[in-house]
Amino acid sequence: MAKADSIKALIKRGISKKDAEKLVELGYNLSSLKKASESDINKHFSKKKTTEFLKKVGKKTTAKKEQKKTKKEEKKTPQKPKIEIVIPKKIAELKDSEKMIQDMAQKMGANMPLSIISSIAERIGGKRLTKKEINSVVKKAYERYQEHLIDPHESAGIIAAQSIGEPGTQMTMRTFHYAGVAEINVTLGLPRLIEIVDARRVPSTPMMEIFLDDSVKYDRDEVRKIASDIEITKIVDIASIETDMVNLQVVIHTDQKKMQKKELTLKDIEAKLGKLREAKGNFSQEDTKFFVHCDESSYKKLQRISEAVRDLKIKGIEGIERAIIRKSDEEYVIYTAGSNLLKVMQLPHVDISRTLTNSISEIYNVLGIEAARNAIIREASKTLEEQGLTVDIRHIMLVSDIMTNDGDVKAIGRHGISGRKSSVLARAAFEITSTHLLRAGMTGEVDTLDGVAENIIVGQPVTLGTGAVNLIYTPVKKKSKP
Numbered sequence: 001m002a003k004a005d006s007i008k009a010l011i012k013r014g015i016s017k018k019d020a021e022k023l024v025e026l027g028y029n030l031s032s033l034k035k036a037s038e039s040d041i042n043k044h045f046s047k048k049k050t051t052e053f054l055k056k057v058g059k060k061t062t063a064k065k066e067q068k069k070t071k072k073e074e075k076k077t078p079q080k081p082k083i084e085i086v087i088p089k090k091i092a093e094l095k096d097s098e099k100m101i102q103d104m105a106q107k108m109g110a111n112m113p114l115s116i117i118s119s120i121a122e123r124i125g126g127k128r129l130t131k132k133e134i135n136s137v138v139k140k141a142y143e144r145y146q147e148h149l150i151d152p153h154e155s156a157g158i159i160a161a162q163s164i165g166e167p168g169t170q171m172t173m174r175t176f177h178y179a180g181v182a183e184i185n186v187t188l189g190l191p192r193l194i195e196i197v198d199a200r201r202v203p204s205t206p207m208m209e210i211f212l213d214d215s216v217k218y219d220r221d222e223v224r225k226i227a228s229d230i231e232i233t234k235i236v237d238i239a240s241i242e243t244d245m246v247n248l249q250v251v252i253h254t255d256q257k258k259m260q261k262k263e264l265t266l267k268d269i270e271a272k273l274g275k276l277r278e279a280k281g282n283f284s285q286e287d288t289k290f291f292v293h294c295d296e297s298s299y300k301k302l303q304r305i306s307e308a309v310r311d312l313k314i315k316g317i318e319g320i321e322r323a324i325i326r327k328s329d330e331e332y333v334i335y336t337a338g339s340n341l342l343k344v345m346q347l348p349h350v351d352i353s354r355t356l357t358n359s360i361s362e363i364y365n366v367l368g369i370e371a372a373r374n375a376i377i378r379e380a381s382k383t384l385e386e387q388g389l390t391v392d393i394r395h396i397m398l399v400s401d402i403m404t405n406d407g408d409v410k411a412i413g414r415h416g417i418s419g420r421k422s423s424v425l426a427r428a429a430f431e432i433t434s435t436h437l438l439r440a441g442m443t444g445e446v447d448t449l450d451g452v453a454e455n456i457i458v459g460q461p462v463t464l465g466t467g468a469v470n471l472i473y474t475p476v477k478k479k480s481k482p
């Protein structure tokens with residue numbers, strides 16, 4: 001027991017299990033290791049490991065003193081660094097021009113974000129401009145930036161809601177075929193926009209765009225093989241299934257042409273039938289036929305076996321029902337009905353930097369909250385653009401920021417943002433009024449009347465815009481005559 005405790009104590013200090021066990025066998029524990037000399041431990045371990053052990057248990061080693069000596073010597077005789085970081089010429093030029101633009105902006109008192117400065121630097125790169133011309137470009141950019149700034153105390157949320165909601169009334173409410181791919185349906189228009197802001201876990205028509213790397217993206221046969229591996233293949237896709245009521249068995253008549261097309265063999269089917277719970281090894285093979293026997297004289301069980309065999313998956317990725325190949329800009333892209341981002345990204349030859357899914361929840365689970373935020377922006381913008389509607393990207397960005405600002409994808413509704421508002425009256429104005437007011441009364445909740453809805457309800461000016469400012473006039477006192 002004491003040995004086990006000593007091993008645990010050493011492991012807690014960061015020593016590996018194997019080394020901890022060896023040290024305990026040699027008679028060391030945490031306290032004796034602190035007192036032990038380096039020479040004693042060096043008999044059984046290397047110098048490097050001895051130093052490491054003593055450092056982890058909190059004992060100063062002679063190696064530290066040697067290191068200090070060498071550092072002092074290095075200070076006396078400075079050496080050239082061994083590793084040199086080479087900055088590409090273009091990046092180096094861009095950094096210099098960014099610094100120059102930043103200095104210009106500071107001189108004229110123009111406080112602009114670094115993203116705008118780097119954007120200006122990138123655009124003027126390679127162009128022969130004088131300092132005077134660059135200065136006028138920076139001045140103009142600052143003027144445009146000032147024009148685009150929102151006014152103090154402006155109700156940004158309401159403007160964003162109106163800017164997205166008004167065009168939303170003009171959207172059609174149909175499900176379209178995906179552009180150029182007749183076999184795959186995709187929800188567009190208002191239903192898709194509602195799906196996005198409701199943060200639905202599974203979209204009504206999940207789909208993926210799978211891009212491939214340079215080694216295979218121009219080869220149609222290779223792309224077809226990958227698409228075949230992605231698409232779910234059930235036994236009904238490669239065979240006809242017959243329920244033999246007389247002999248109480250299910251007969252599988254395999255289609256060799258279909259199997260060849262899907263690159264499957266009889267052994268693959270045999271292996272999958274062996275794993276099927278309903279079959280339990282009660283199956284036999286005769287040429288290209290398989291017989292799954294029912295071990296009970298029960299038609300109900302036979303029917304259950306027949307259904308299980310029909311739904312038996314032979315190959316493919318779970319959730320992807322269909323995979324279509326389409327040529328786009330000289331390369332072949334795979335479009336799928338159904339989505340499984342994690343499994344698809346693990347496949348060889350898949351370009352993970354460009355592969356997309358329309359399932360925001362899946363992107364959040366696989367790639368994180370920042371990727372989910374970008375997905376909301378992309379999907380909402382694309383949905384509006386497909387309907388010929390123009391909405392400023394910043395309104396959509398505000399919605400996506402609100403939905404993802406606490407590290408989780410929240411819906412804009414009573415189960416999400418609207419239901420979590422701090423104001424009782426604002427929550428009551430949205431939905432289930434009596435419940436909110438009753439609960440607030442029972443818990444003694446206080447409403448500070450900071451927002452729009454609650455001030456309108458009580459009939460007082462809204463604390464936004466001009467309503468957020470109080471004007472005080474102090475009259476000048478007249479001097480009294482002597």
